[in-house]
Amino acid sequence: MLTVSGLTVEYPDGGRGVAGVSFSITDGESVALVGGNGAGKTTLLLALAGVLAVKAGTAAVNGLSYSHKDRAEYRRLIGLVFQNPDDMLFMPRVLDDIMFGPRNLGMTERDARCRADEVMDELGISHLAYRSPMKLSGGEKRMAGLAAVLAMRPSVLLLDEPTAFLDPRARRALIRALARLPQSKLIATHDLAFAGGLCGRALLLSDGRLRADGSCAELFGDGSLMDECGLEAVPHTNGEVSL
Amino acid sequence: MRSLKTPSIETPSIETLSMGDSPLHRVHPGVKMVCALALIVLTLSFSRTSFAAMLPFLLYPSVAIGINDIPASLLVKRLLVALPFAVFAGITNLVSDREVLFRLGAVPVTGGMSACAGIMLRTLLCVSYALILMAVTPFPEITARMRAIHIPAIFVQVLETTYRYTGTLADEARALATAYRLRAGSDDAGVRLAHAGSLVGGLFLRSADRADRVWAAMRLRGYDLRGVRAEPKPISLRDWIFLAAVCGSGALMRIVDIPALFAAGIARFS
Numbered sequence: 421m422l423t424v425s426g427l428t429v430e431y432p433d434g435g436r437g438v439a440g441v442s443f444s445i446t447d448g449e450s451v452a453l454v455g456g457n458g459a460g461k462t463t464l465l466l467a468l469a470g471v472l473a474v475k476a477g478t479a480a481v482n483g484l485s486y487s488h489k490d491r492a493e494y495r496r497l498i499g500l501v502f503q504n505p506d507d508m509l510f511m512p513r514v515l516d517d518i519m520f521g522p523r524n525l526g527m528t529e530r531d532a533r534c535r536a537d538e539v540m541d542e543l544g545i546s547h548l549a550y551r552s553p554m555k556l557s558g559g560e561k562r563m564a565g566l567a568a569v570l571a572m573r574p575s576v577l578l579l580d581e582p583t584a585f586l587d588p589r590a591r592r593a594l595i596r597a598l599a600r601l602p603q604s605k606l607i608a609t610h611d612l613a614f615a616g617g618l619c620g621r622a623l624l625l626s627d628g629r630l631r632a633d634g635s636c637a638e639l640f641g642d643g644s645l646m647d648e649c650g651l652e653a654v655p656h657t658n659g660e661v662s663l
Numbered sequence: 664m665r666s667l668k669t670p671s672i673e674t675p676s677i678e679t680l681s682m683g684d685s686p687l688h689r690v691h692p693g694v695k696m697v698c699a700l701a702l703i704v705l706t707l708s709f710s711r712t713s714f715a716a717m718l719p720f721l722l723y724p725s726v727a728i729g730i731n732d733i734p735a736s737l738l739v740k741r742l743l744v745a746l747p748f749a750v751f752a753g754i755t756n757l758v759s760d761r762e763v764l765f766r767l768g769a770v771p772v773t774g775g776m777s778a779c780a781g782i783m784l785r786t787l788l789c790v791s792y793a794l795i796l797m798a799v800t801p802f803p804e805i806t807a808r809m810r811a812i813h814i815p816a817i818f819v820q821v822l823e824t825t826y827r828y829t830g831t832l833a834d835e836a837r838a839l840a841t842a843y844r845l846r847a848g849s850d851d852a853g854v855r856l857a858h859a860g861s862l863v864g865g866l867f868l869r870s871a872d873r874a875d876r877v878w879a880a881m882r883l884r885g886y887d888l889r890g891v892r893a894e895p896k897p898i899s900l901r902d903w904i905f906l907a908a909v910c911g912s913g914a915l916m917r918i919v920d921i922p923a924l925f926a927a928g929i930a931r932f933s
């Protein structure tokens with residue numbers, strides 16, 4: 421359960437960030453975060469993960485809000501999959517990258533290894549274990565990054581543009597993998613078909629503000645609302661967005 | 664992802680090598696670290712003007728390359744990076760010390776020349792020990808081991824972040840260089856002087872930005888000052904033998920000036 425209220429982030433150099441965003445996501449719910457370029461999606465996710473300093477407002481996972489004292493525990497509950505997987509893969513082998521988090525949690529080598537094997541199995545990437553993350557394809561990197569985050573067993577997953585750079589097959593594999601995950605998810609994306617297929621609900625962000633919060637079918641079909649937010653409505657969606 | 668990164672296919676990276684399997688890979692990481700440190704200390708303990716007496720230490724890099732599928736070209740490339748620093752450190756001696764020690768044929772060899780060569784050899788030897796250690800031991804294992812023996816956390820963390828930053832810097836440099844080359848007209852054109860400034864500036868900004876994100880990703884996955892401590896790993900008899908062999912032979916070569924003995928032997932013979 422993720423609860424956000426009045427979250428405001430400003431960049432020190434005057435960049436807009438996000439202003440007064442409030443919403444909540446229940447356990448296991450998948451919510452799409454849509455908005456044009458520069459709407460503030462990435463900023464919101466980074467702030468929720470505790471990477472960016474928040475100017476006002478609060479965010480809480482399962483009742484635990486982000487504070488200096490609890491930040492380690494808070495970060496453990498939230499998993500952020502970065503827009504660019506290159507930024508989150510930094511160990512010599514995929515396996516080490518996946519074990520990085522569990523090791524930091526203080527797990528023994530054997531437990532960390534078990535956890536990594538489990539996660540790789542879930543995502544079907546066991547064959548990548550001994551490869552160097554630098555030398556994977558875009559889709560493989562995406563999966564490895566997701567695995568690295570899942571190995572922390574977070575209760576809320578934040579995903580930033582997970583389908584960017586993926587070919588149709590890799591995209592389908594990712595959707596299948598995400599749909600199977602039990603966590604609550606907040607997924608920033610430009611891919612409305614993907615959002616509609618995976619999430620029942622969407623948050624519409626524009627100029628750093630939350631413009632609408634409702635079902636995907638309703639929001640994505642609303643021509644004038646989408647237009648105002650710099651997006652294009654998906655024609656004839658009656659809750660049926662094809663993948 | 665980013666298509667501008669040309670993977671370096673010619674030589675595997677040190678990182679890739681460190682994941683391999685060879686006799687040296689299998690030695691206990693702590694033992695390897697002690698050996699590398701011992702060799703560095705021994706090499707640095709030679710007097711300022713010694714040169715020939717250090718030559719036997721070349722044995723270690725040669726043997727390590729010989730038995731571990733470490734391509735010599737990789738070490739040479741990295742050593743070339745260190746060379747300018749070594750030259751810079753040594754070159755002042757040429758001016759400051761002009762006393763002639765001996766003559767090689769017609770060429771007078773001054774104390775400065777010997778010291779300069781000595782400094783270069785010493786630097787290259789020490790860098791090659793460190794490179795070999797890194798080529799046969801995964802970096803995370805090295806730092807985990809450092810934590811296990813209670814080296815101050817802040818020091819280990821600086822080492823880890825520097826290492827990652829060097830990685831991202833190299834990565835960004837490759838991407839930038841390819842992007843530049845693709846738009847520079849001819850393929851093999853170097854960077855034009857007029858562009859060099861903004862290119863280098865851009866490179867540092869980009870990699871600093873990226874390093875920021877990598878750092879965030881690390882923290883999000885629980886990385887903090889404490890880091891990961893290596894679990895105790897038993898030191899086997901083979902490890903002890905390795906330790907004794909490396910440190911013992913190193914100490915011997917430090918105490919006994921083998922090249923001088925040879926020279927004396929040859930002199931007596933002729």
Ligand SMILES: Nc1ncnc2c1ncn2[C@@H]1O[C@H](COP(=O)(O)OP(=O)(O)OP(=O)(O)O)[C@@H](O)[C@H]1O
Binds near residue numbers: 432433
């Ligand atoms: N590091 C930064 N410093 C200053 N301003 C920034 C910074 N990062 C983003 N911004 C600004 O904050 C606003 C929101 O950016 P953000 O990256 O969150 O958008 P986004 O919705 O993720 O866009 P996209 O879909 O293009 O990824 C933009 O106006 C952007 O210029």
Ligand SMILES: [Mg+2]
Binds near residue numbers: 462580
């Ligand atoms: Mg973004």
